[in-house]
Amino acid sequence: MHSGASAIPGGAQTGNGCVAISASADGNGGRAPRVTGCHANCALTRLQCQPRRGGGVERVARAAVVLLSGGLDSATVLAIARAGGYRTHALSFRYGQRHSVELESAKRLVQAIGAAQHVIADIDLRVFGGSALTADIEVPRHEPGNSGAGTIPITYVPARNTIFLSYALAFAEVLDARDIFIGVNAIDYSGYPDCRPEFIEAFTRMANLATRSGVEGGAQLHIRTPLIALGKADIIRQGLALGVDYALTSSCYDPDATGRPCRGCDSCVLRARGFADAGIEDPLLRRFGLAPG
Known part of the structure; x- marks a missing residue:
């Protein structure tokens, strides 16, 4: 198999109190927001939790x-x-x-x-x-x-x-x-x-x-x-x-x-x-x- 990936920096305020702190892609213009600070009732259903470096969790695009x-x-x-x-x-x-x-x-x-x-x-x-x-x-x-x-x-x-x-x-x-x-x-x-x-x-x-x-x-x-x-x-x-x-x-x-x-x-x-x-x-x-x- 062959694959590739790289990161694109960035960040933006989203709805429901979530803050997008970065985005990842393969250098092809595709952005996948990684989000932290989500409210417990966050309605962004395309997100999922994963462990964060240094402790805690963050929400990433599913x-x-x-x-x-x-x-x-x-x-x-x-x-x-x-x-x-x-x-x-x-x-x-x-x-x-x-x-x-x-x-x-x-x-x-x-x-x-x-x-x-x-x-x-x-x-x-x-x-x-x-x-x-x-x-x-x-x-x-x-x-x-x-x-x-x-x-x-x-x-x-x-x-x-x-x-x-x-x-x-x-x-x-x-x-x-x-x-x-x-x-x-x-x-x-x-x-x-x-x-x-x-x-x-x-x-x-x-x-x-x-x-x-x-x-x-x-x-x-x-x-x-x-x-x-x-x-x-x-x-x-x-x-x-x-x-x-x-x-x-x-x-x-x-x-x-x-x-x-x-x-x-x-x-x-x-x-x-x-x-x-x-x-x-x-x-x-x-x-x-x-x-x-």
């Missing part, structure tokens, strides 16, 4: 793990978690995918949106194959308006979200984090079995049985899915409202070496439809000098 692929959905989720006041720890994977474009996008998004830490974990799912994203299988192309919905596509990576969430769960335990954010949404519901609400509910139950806090009666862990009931257009609108620059994202299953999208794979078609439905030009197309549609 940690959350955010699964960050570098795509449109995960970028929006990172922005949502940041806006919610969490100290975000982004987690990406080098899992044997056919290109590195999405990981480069993830790095750019952390720089732009901010995170306390960005960890890239290495897992080689090519040893199993079974997907056009991890094996020598051609990525299907579709005509605009036909995403191939209704069947599980060959771009589904077997058990990928189960594996990714398991890593996120381990990371959350180390961080003493109660929240894991993942960008599953309604658009993926019919195509990918590990994007369904039933899967998330089942994994949450398992996570609270398989962790130390679950056994010791500590705080319950939550899998946060803020996009679960949203379509692509609504996701895009929400992200833009939070300042997400979608030109930094990569959705394509088979881009060229520069990150230029193929515009024919399922993911490209769904992305194009989302921007069209939102009535907004995709800034990624503008970045590559491509015409909409």
Whole structure:
């Protein structure tokens, strides 16, 4: 795993009698307030107590793990978690995918949106194959308006979200984090079995049985899915409202070496439809000098 973190000095008066005495980040503009002097009835629910050097306790922004692929959905989720006041720890994977474009996008998004830490974990799912994203299988192309919905596509990576969430769960335990954010949404519901609400509910139950806090009666862990009931257009609108620059994202299953999208794979078609439905030009197309549609 690779990670990095550094501190940014600062301080500000907050509500409820709390004084923010510093902020931490990874040098990417992300600020996570550390607070002292809290009233007993402090309503800042994204804070938690931790021991202070020299004695006593201080309140810090609550940690959350955010699964960050570098795509449109995960970028929006990172922005949502940041806006919610969490100290975000982004987690990406080098899992044997056919290109590195999405990981480069993830790095750019952390720089732009901010995170306390960005960890890239290495897992080689090519040893199993079974997907056009991890094996020598051609990525299907579709005509605009036909995403191939209704069947599980060959771009589904077997058990990928189960594996990714398991890593996120381990990371959350180390961080003493109660929240894991993942960008599953309604658009993926019919195509990918590990994007369904039933899967998330089942994994949450398992996570609270398989962790130390679950056994010791500590705080319950939550899998946060803020996009679960949203379509692509609504996701895009929400992200833009939070300042997400979608030109930094990569959705394509088979881009060229520069990150230029193929515009024919399922993911490209769904992305194009989302921007069209939102009535907004995709800034990624503008970045590559491509015409909409």
